[in-house]
Amino acid sequence: MRRVAGRTRRGAFTVALSVLTVCGLTLSATAAGAAPASPGDPDGPSVPAPTAGSSTPALPGTVTSGRYVVALAKAPVATYTGGEQDIPATKPQPGAKVDVTAENAQRYSAVLNTEHQEVAASVGAAPEKSYTTAFNGFAADLTGEQVAALQKDPAVVSVTKDTLRVTTDDHRSTDFLKLSGSTGLWSTLGGPNQAGKGVVIGVIDTGIWPENPSFKGDALGTAPDANNPYKAYRQGDTIIAKKVNGGTFTGTCQTGEQFSASLCNTKIISARYFGDAYLGSKTPLADFKSPRDGAGHGSHTAGTAAGNNDVYVGAQSGRISGVAPGASIAVYKALWEAKDPTLSGGFTSDLVAAIDQAVADGVDVINYSVGAPTESPATDPVALAFLSAASAGIFVSASAGNSGAGASTLDNTQPWVTTVAASTVQRYEAKAKLGNGVTYTGVSTTVGATVGPKPFVAAQNSAVSGTPTDAAARCYTGVLDPAKVAGKIVQCDRGGNARLEKSAEVKRAGGVGMVLTDLQDLGPIGDSHSVPSIEIDIPDGQKVKDYALTSAATATLVPSSSSTIPYPQIIGFSSRGPALATNQDVLKPDLAAPGVDILAAVAPPSNDGKSFARYSGTSMAAPHVAGLAAIIRAKNPTWSPMAVKSALMTTATDTKTRTGAANTDVFAQGAGNANPSSMLSPGLVYDSSDNDWLAYLEGLGTNLGTGVTAKDPSDYNAPSFAVGQLAGSQTLTRTVTATTPGLYRATASVPGYTVKITPSILNFDTAGKSLSFTATFTRTTAPLSTYAMGSVTWQGAGKTVRAPVALRSTTVASTSNKVDITGSGSASWQVTSAFSGAFPITAYGLAPVNETPDEVSVTQSKQYAFTVPSGSHLARFQTVVAAAGADIDLYLYRKVDGKFQQVAASASGSANEKIELANPPAGDYVVAVLGYTDPPGQSSTPFILRSAIVTNEVGKGISVSPSNPNATAGQAFTVTATTTVPDPSKAYVGWVQYPDLTGTLVEVAKAG
Structure with missing residues (x-):
């Protein structure tokens, strides 16, 4: 289930030292108290955090009830290009929406539904809900054994627990962005009501409060308006709106609790709700079983993106407007307000259903102010659904998250999504x-x-x-x-x-x-x-x-009537990069937008009777970008989603630090703060589409069976440059397309590096022409293992096109941090050295994996003491749980000056946790397994703790070739590890170490 930022991250707890006996790898267990909840700051003024100092709250079994979302490898209707049973392609042409009613779409959808039934039946399950438009997969109740079986099926991309996801929530942001006023952007478009006209923004959130003046519109007629071709009208239960790109949006006004069909109008042109999983969980609601907003969050994001212009709020605050007042709003309620605020949010399966419907309806822009405090993988069902949405021509704006200011705290990091950080406006x-x-x-x-x-x-x-x-x-x-x-x-x-x-x-x-x-x-x-x-x-x-x-x-x-605080600044809670799921090779967030003290429409019942309130969060920043994207699409209706993203990023400007200096931290601000005055004519755009995204996924090791050649994520054609492991020198390739013809010259600057752009001059004789260039980054004085940040800029035709850069220099770069071998066998990968000369490589191990069966209940912990010998290279701990619906966490502590200090934790929303500590300091350690949620109907969770320590011993069943190559700086060579296991029925772990003490983990699975 997802909230408006995932499950609250749990903190450390005190280890009961008196009952622990240090005994090498002999494990002893004892029960102890649960970890207290982390005192994190909540998102938005209406979502409280757990009480600090209390026991870890046990989520009800319905949160992790054994319902999973299964993603299959075949393309959904939105991206299908033909080849299945002679069914022609169903992917729409640029500017058109997916026609799910077409015969070919119906035929192909039936093929996918049949496969859903067959795949589920192969493990004795049945789909509860199938998705075929933006996402190919199904939701089903599964046992642990069924999950394990499906994960081995080559037709399956991922099996993801249906988890709760949450909202990630110049005094006026529209003034600060220079949209309003006689010289603002709106005036150049013909006025605010023309901004975004003919564009539909789909808002996936908590619903809408339709009576708010920000959403006032005319009653829907029953025929097109000859004077306004983009004005929505009703035909029976269907609402139709012609769009500026020539396509047609079709929606409906779904009735429900306190929501009648008459509440849709020419501003709210569709409203639906999705709650099969959430409502099925029987969580007590403080909400409406309808598109009506019970929280206020959805009304706020919708009003920020596309609320009406010049709406009176009150004497103190005056009047407000959405970013794109001319755009229409389509509501997809998939997040729910619970009586217990910690259970508010929406399940993955409901969110995927909402995305699926938004793509089928034909929205142009999606705002997704939802996320988690930990990064979702590229194979997450929501991520894959958004890939199809982007393929169908839909721009997706998503919040970065509110888990800052620490590093690598953001979510929604897929390259086909625009990830938005939160910045300030002028403060009261x-x-x-x-x-x-x-x-x-x-x-x-x-x-x-x-x-x-x-x-x-x-x-x-x-x-x-x-x-x-x-x-x-x-x-x-x-x-x-x-x-x-x-x-x-x-x-x-x-x-x-x-x-x-x-x-x-x-x-x-x-x-x-x-x-x-x-x-x-x-x-x-x-x-x-x-x-x-x-x-x-x-x-x-x-x-x-x-x-x-x-x-x-x-x-x-x-x-005080004055303002002394510099702005815009990246607010402290805004989540930061680098993105770990991309191996730090794709720069995130993409850009920043106002997300602090944003005044917009809300739901009165949950906001002390108020119709407007100030909310803060990256949830508020994302709809600013959604509104700006709507303005771009209205002006340039044929532009792809990634062209829109590029225009926003390459025209952005730096935010400020507390002192007022320029902020150059690209992991905080991305490309910078959105700058609407330049975005409509960026000069050049870095574009990408389906094959680029599939090549990126293949480059991450995700085999989709598409036949697309894998690409290093650093070479993805993003309007940014990022390399997480740069050994000496690396060359990246980019392609840019001109929106304004002319001669463009390149400049680049990254402290501690020389940057060579080839060619350094690009000549575009016509708009639409594409040319490629390479950027070679060579380390000179940059400190190792530290990020250097800068930019690559093209200037010409009166335009400045700037792309941010983040480089992390290492002595060694390896294509594999971990390789898998079953029993006795071998595995190969590529290694690049930053220097020339002798490059000694040593294989340590094999270390047997010890398995300790045990069980733990909610609020209980089991603790295991062990010693890491001097010179050890790897300590690895993993919990394995077969029961569906369980959730346990794993913590690692080291004894320092007589006290145990936490050194690592694995606390995801699942029960299978893992900690790997490279080159651990010698000493006494404790592993603690904490119960968080028991399987439905059980009072405890059985688990196996798998532990292994790779010491300084060599020649214990593993060898490496070459062992002492003569490396050439910047040139990759092949390394092969070979294992000979003494007992095929056991699992082992090895470590291949490079001269800089980094290495590759070799995981050896049981052969029998």
């Missing part, structure tokens, strides 16, 4: 004048008049007796003591629970104001708080808290 500010004479400036939208001077107290010292310190400091609901708070301004720590819950708690206890202090880099937010509030950023947050902890402290909250 206020000042906190403290009684010690110091004044601090912070972000506020609620200090409209002076408050104070008043007594200023720290929540940490103002809670009812017995309240845990963290809960008190963070102003959890019900913790503050009115006798200590009434009439005072309260200091609360950010984190742990929803920001709005903090001010609501202050108000409940009688407080008259709040100062919210950031103690880590999250980025201040101007929420609509219950009492006048200011949020103070780091490092000042700690200083304010320290003063509040003193006796007789006072504070005054003062409104």
